[in-house]
Amino acid sequence: MxxxxxxxxxxxxxxxxxxxxxxxxxxxxxxxxxxxxxxxxxxxxxxxxxxxxxxxxxxxxxxxxxxxxxxxxxxxxxxxxxxxxxxxxxxxxxxxxxxxxxxxxxxxxxxxxxxxxxxxxxxxxxxxxxxxxxxxxxFERLRLPQPLVQIMSFMLRYTEVVAGELSRMRIARDSRGFRARSIRQWPVLGHTLGALFIRSYERGERVHLAMLSRGYAGRLPSLHPRxxxxxxxxxxxxxxxxxxxxxxxxxxxxx
Amino acid sequence: MLDVRGLAFAYPDGHQALFGVDLHVHRGERVALLGPNGAGKTTLVLHLNGILAAGAGTVSVSGLEVTTNNLAEIRRRVGIIFQDPDDQLFMPTVRDDVAFGPANLGLRGDALDTRVLRALEQVGMDAFIDRPPHHLSYGQRRRVAVATVLAMEPEILIMDEPSSNLDPASRRELADIVRALDVTVLMVTHDLPYALELCERSVILSDGVIAGDGRTREVLADADLLARPRLELPYGFTVV
Structure with a gap:
């Protein structure tokens, strides 16, 4: 948090x-x-x-x-x-x-x-x-293109979720005795990042489904026009x- | 209300998930859709608001058949609450997130604000309206996820594993909220005690077909019916 x-x-x-x-x-x-x-x-x-x-x-x-x-x-x-x-x-x-x-x-x-x-x-x-x-x-108010506004807004929302996921993966990895001490352990870190990428990608798909279910049609409603x-x-x-x-x-x- | 006839579906990779499902849910009913992991529950749910298109058979909601031409209206009528609230809540604040659905339906200004506040009051989360979703507890996020769908005033509420990952108090609070709602509910779960607590009627989905349908108490008391789809009451529980 x-x-x-x-x-x-x-x-x-x-x-x-x-x-x-x-x-x-x-x-x-x-x-x-x-x-x-x-x-x-x-x-x-x-x-x-x-x-x-x-x-x-x-x-x-x-x-x-x-x-x-x-x-x-x-x-x-x-x-x-x-x-x-x-x-x-x-x-x-x-x-x-x-x-x-x-x-x-x-x-x-x-x-x-x-x-x-x-x-x-x-x-x-x-x-x-x-x-x-x-x-x-x-940025939205300044007419930044919608896709960029949406990307920023999602980044804002999911940074902590992804970081939390990464730290849980790290804890689970370390709990099984892993310690990154030399370059030989890098493949494991690579796999961790790969798994994180795939999980985030799949989460992206689930979020998209949930958005479609609530009538999303390409535009986010404006974040309170000020x-x-x-x-x-x-x-x-x-x-x-x-x-x-x-x-x-x-x-x-x-x- | 909800009418599913002969629904069959295979994924593009050839895996067939549904083999002719027939399901009818009446207005005002609370129905549990029970099934083990991999029975096709989520696949069935994704047909009910047209995210997946039926390979064969039809789905209709209050007489309106799900087709690509009326997806907007279907998604207003059918509200789906997904299992992981982090998938559902993606806007920077609770207010924005609950407003997302009704804003997509064209609501603006005061009408939108009223709708958002009412939905949050229904789940007891109105005090958290300006908080970012990631600062809430898991149970609170689940309740906000319910509000995001209630704000669209759906005719049928579909909940995918509503009790998963909840502590006992959050579980009870969510049950109280669901009981207080005046809306048709289809609850997808393998949490049999929760089904018994909330739903009069239960339907068992097993290997892509409906394997049982009846009063929850009778379905859960029928050991043979439960054994085939690998459903079990938790240790120490019996239904009499």
Missing amino acids: GAGHGHTLHYHGHSAIHRLPAHVKIVALVLFVLAVVATPREAFWPYAAHLTALVGAVLVSRVPLSYIGTRMVVEVPFVVFALLVPFVAIGPRVAVGPFEVSAPGLVAAWALLAKGTLGVIASLLAAATTEARDLVAG TATSGEWAVGGILPGVAVLVCAAALVIAR
């Missing part, structure tokens, strides 16, 4: 950001990320401005900064890559401490790190303030609005 609310990234709350309809948040997130990506990478101040606005939004949401911080671990592979870029990139070299590194590489690494970090924080904020089912409803007021669009528009202004100003100044 999972947590009482939605998914593992969700942080329960009732802030203005939590209350925004999911589709507003999705649109705001995409616009914000686009504005950040379009910001010229040669100047530092626009990124400081983006970060300030974003941290402001996190404070409004009352999601603790530490909560966002610990979940930023997901970015680590990109950080490692960004740190390597200055060493492997070509071009004129500059001295940074004891190292001679590529100057264009340094700029590229900075841009990757800054844009990536802003994107990750924004995504975490959206995830922390939106329950998974609302997210699916939001419309956004112009006020909510205005609130959701603040952060991307600021980001677009910052980006525009940076572009003008860079000229």
Whole structure:
């Protein structure tokens, strides 16, 4: 059994950001990320401005900064890559401490790190303030094709069922003395996954039968159409609005 | 009400599951369909709402024959509750799931909400309306599964192994719910005491044909009739 609310990234709350309809948040997130990506990478101040606005939004949401911080671990592979870029990139070299590194590489690494970090924080904020089912409803509202909405909704519903099944299979396997200690045991793990796949496939068929029995004809009924007021669009528009202004100003100044 | 005549069916791989089944269920009856594993019970059930199409013979519900042209109406009239509630409950919340059937019938807005709430009240699960199904206990999920079908206001309710995996209290609660319903019930089971508790009449399906039909008490007291299809009362039970 999972947590009482939605998914593992969700942080329960009732802030203005939590209350925004999911589709507003999705649109705001995409616009914000686009504005950040379009910001010229040669100047530092626009990124400081983006970060300030974003941290402001996190404070409004009352999601603790530490909560966002610990979940930023997901970015680590990109950080490692960004740190390597200055060493492997070509071009004129500059001295940074004891190292001679590529100057264009340094700029590229900075841009990757800054844009990536802003994107990750924004995504975490959206995830922390939106329950998974609302997210699916939001995508539906944004006219994401029905098959994709249905796939997401089923994934949401059955992840725990399949994980439960896998853990029962693991317990049953281990109860008969199995321990995966070396590569020679991999075939057993392969069979487990194969069996899990077949079981899930068969469950899919049974679910489909049960749906047909209740009159399913290709479309899921809408998951509570939640419309956004112009006020909510205005609130959701603040952060991307600021980001677009910052980006525009940076572009003008860079000229 | 439910009229099955000469129903025969073979799966595409050649395995023949039903060899001419005749079954008639009257309005308001609660009938147990008894049979061992592999007797063709589930195959028969899947014909009753047109999921499987008859190889020979006919199925009709309240005078309407099951054909590909009237599947929507047939599925409104025949509500099937499947054995595993995880197969039945697939929407993110209990509310969405109970609304799934009636929404497919075209209900919207207040009419839909009323229907959903009423169905959940009938199974005593209205307090759980906004919970995700996977956070409920197994017995609770089984009851919500019953509500998903009640919300369609079926004329006949078909329950596939309703008592399986339930603890004694959940089992009794489900029996109370079924008794309180004003609807025709066909209960598919090999749980003979449960059949006796809930159903006046029992029909035995064995090797794809109806092997016995009568008052549950008399059917369960007939040792010869039970022995052929490998049905047995649990240890220590006798019906007198």
